Amino acid sequence: MNQLPVFLDVIFLLLAAWFAWRYYDLKKRLNTYAKSVRKQTEAADQPKELEAISAAVTALQTAFQADRLALNTENARLATVLAQLTDGVLIVDADGRVQLANPAACRLFGISNPHQQTVAQVVRDHQLIEAWQRCQKTRQLQIESVEIPTRKQILQLTVIPDEYEGGSLLLAQDLTQVRKLEMVRRDFISNVSHELRTPLASLKALTETLQNGALADPEVGPRFLDRIHTEVDALTQMTQELLDLSRIESGQVQLNFEAISPRKLIYSAADRMKAQAERAHIKLDVKCEDGLPDIHVDKGRLEQVLVNLIHNAVKFTMPGGQICLSAETSSGGVRYAVRDTGIGIPSESLSRIFERFYRVDSSRTGSGTGLGLSISRHIVEAHGGKIWAESEEGRGSVFYFLLPH
Ligand code: ADP
Numbered sequence: 001m002n003q004l005p006v007f008l009d010v011i012f013l014l015l016a017a018w019f020a021w022r023y024y025d026l027k028k029r030l031n032t033y034a035k036s037v038r039k040q041t042e043a044a045d046q047p048k049e050l051e052a053i054s055a056a057v058t059a060l061q062t063a064f065q066a067d068r069l070a071l072n073t074e075n076a077r078l079a080t081v082l083a084q085l086t087d088g089v090l091i092v093d094a095d096g097r098v099q100l101a102n103p104a105a106c107r108l109f110g111i112s113n114p115h116q117q118t119v120a121q122v123v124r125d126h127q128l129i130e131a132w133q134r135c136q137k138t139r140q141l142q143i144e145s146v147e148i149p150t151r152k153q154i155l156q157l158t159v160i161p162d163e164y165e166g167g168s169l170l171l172a173q174d175l176t177q178v179r180k181l182e183m184v185r186r187d188f189i190s191n192v193s194h195e196l197r198t199p200l201a202s203l204k205a206l207t208e209t210l211q212n213g214a215l216a217d218p219e220v221g222p223r224f225l226d227r228i229h230t231e232v233d234a235l236t237q238m239t240q241e242l243l244d245l246s247r248i249e250s251g252q253v254q255l256n257f258e259a260i261s262p263r264k265l266i267y268s269a270a271d272r273m274k275a276q277a278e279r280a281h282i283k284l285d286v287k288c289e290d291g292l293p294d295i296h297v298d299k300g301r302l303e304q305v306l307v308n309l310i311h312n313a314v315k316f317t318m319p320g321g322q323i324c325l326s327a328e329t330s331s332g333g334v335r336y337a338v339r340d341t342g343i344g345i346p347s348e349s350l351s352r353i354f355e356r357f358y359r360v361d362s363s364r365t366g367s368g369t370g371l372g373l374s375i376s377r378h379i380v381e382a383h384g385g386k387i388w389a390e391s392e393e394g395r396g397s398v399f400y401f402l403l404p405h
Contacts, residue, residue, distance in 0.1 A: 088172035092119055094165065096132070108155065108172045119170070128157045135159040135168050145175065154179050188357035191369055195238055199231040206231075241371045245356060248378040255298040255382055262292040262327045262334045265299065269306035270325055273314070281319035284310070289328040295403055301379045302403075305387075308372040309338040309399045315368070316397070317342035333385065333404040344393040353389065376401075 082089055088105030090098055101114040101122075114122045119132045131144035145156040158171040206224050214220045247253050270286045277284040306325070313323045321341040327334055345353060349360045356374035380387040380401045391397035 086174070088170075090114065090119075090122065090170040090172070091162075091167065092132070092170060093167040094136075096120070096136070098122060099167070105170075105172055108153075108174055110151065123157070123170075123172075125155075128155070131157055132159050132168065132170065135161055152176070184355065184357050187359075188370070191357065191359065192238075192242075195369055196235070199235050203228060203231050238369055241369060241375060245371050245375050245378075248375060248382075253301075253382075255301060257296050257298055259294040259296055260299050261294055262336075263288045265295075265297075265302060266306065266325055266327045266336065268299075269303050269310060272303070272307055273310040276311070277314050277323060280314050280317070282314055282317050283322045285322070285324045287324065287326040289326075292327060292329060292334055293405060295334055295405065297383055297403060298379075302383070305376040305379050305401065306336065306338070308376045312372060312399075313338055313340035313342060313397070316340065321396075330402055333402050335400055335402045337398055337400050339396065339398045341396040344395055344397055345389065345391040346393055347391075350389060350391060354387065 082102040085102055085104050088108040089100070089102045090105050091100040093099055096119045097116050098114045098119070099116075105122075106112060106114060109122050109124070111117070111122055120129050123129060123132070125146055125148065127144055127146045131142040134140075135142045139161045141161065142159040143156065144159075145154060147154050154175045156173045156175050158173075160169040160171065162168050206228050210221065210224055214224055244253075266286055266288055270284060274284060310323065310325065317323065317340045323341075324337075324339045326337045326339070328337075329335075345360055349358075352358045353360065354373050354377045357370040358374075359368060359370040377387050380403070383403055385401055385403040387399070387401040389397055389399045
């Protein structure tokens with residue numbers, strides 16, 4: 001009977017051993033698993049990898065921000081350049097709608113907000129519109145110049161095809177000043193050659209006549225020599241004017257200031273021109289306000305201004321006319337005036353006569369280079385003064401210049 005509990009004890013013992021072994025085995029396997037996980041985690045070095053990824057993201061962000069900043073700076077610079085450009089720039093899409101216009105473009109085309117307007121609405125000139133159409137069709141650069149009479153403006157439009165978007169870039173340039181200058185230069189060359197050719201031809205004819213026997217003629221000989229003298233004087237004056245202007249414009253002229261009475265200056269110039277006015281049968285009067293204080297000027301140069309003005313007055317006044325010189329006090333200085341009863345100056349030319357080489361109409365004057373008034377303006381301005389003219393066609397002109405005390 002005692003055998004059963006012993007048998008049960010053995011069974012329990014075996015069971016306990018089995019459970020113990022199972023528990024031990026499970027624990028061991030868990031430990032092994034935990035170790036392997038830890039090992040794997042350590043092997044992955046997770047925190048460092050994350051750090052690296054985070055550093056890479058930060059670097060990317062910094063680079064991106066730097067790029068964005070550079071782009072913004074670049075954009076701002078481009079916007080400033082576009083805003084400051086005197087040439088107009090329009091960026092137009094494939095349908096001809098304006099996507100971008102700088103202020104110069106608005107100014108040149110006289111339009112306030114061209115954005116999304118069509119090329120035709122902005123440029124409003126059929127030749128310019130056609131240039132843009134040609135560019136769209138051929139995808140080749142087009143250049144077109146037009147004169148816009150309502151605005152007295154010469155515009156040049158360059159249309160450049162945009163390779164990627166199918167649109168175009170329109171560059172508008174105001175050529176008004178350039179063309180004006182070109183015209184003035186061309187006029188000057190033709191004036192100077194004409195002015196040289198006429199006296200030279202006359203000198204040649206006179207000398208040839210003298211050579212052919214007139215020299216021995218007691219009446220004709222001296223008369224021809226006198227004429228040669230006059231022609232040489234005219235040529236000398238012209239070359240002198242050209243030299244003067246080039247010296248004045250390049251700042252090579254030194255002014256010698258001295259105190260002088262305005263009366264003395266005006267009478268000295270009048271004396272020099274008296275004979276010429278008499279020869280042209282023009283009366284020359286002088287009126288000078290009493291008690292004018294002395295002025296500090298370069299006497300020679302200012303006398304040259306008065307002589308130029310009187311010379312013109314004589315040249316553009318018919319025989320029997322009158323010239324009046326005056327000097328009087330005026331706001332902060334002495335105002336000189338040379339008044340004539342001559343042919344006058346058309347109002348549209350009045351603002352241009354002080355430009356170098358400008359002559360109202362060469363057919364009405366005969367001689368002259370268009371330099372005298374330009375030289376006079378330089379001299380007066382070098383004294384801190386100003387010079388201007390008033391005129392009425394057919395009635396006469398007044399040239400004023402004001403010299404500060
Ligand atoms: P120019 O050598 O031709 O006289 P200026 O510079 O002295 O050159 O004058 C420029 C132009 O202004 C002249 O060609 C003339 O057309 C006009 N002008 C100047 N003075 C007078 C005047 N007193 N009356 C009429 N026109 C004048």
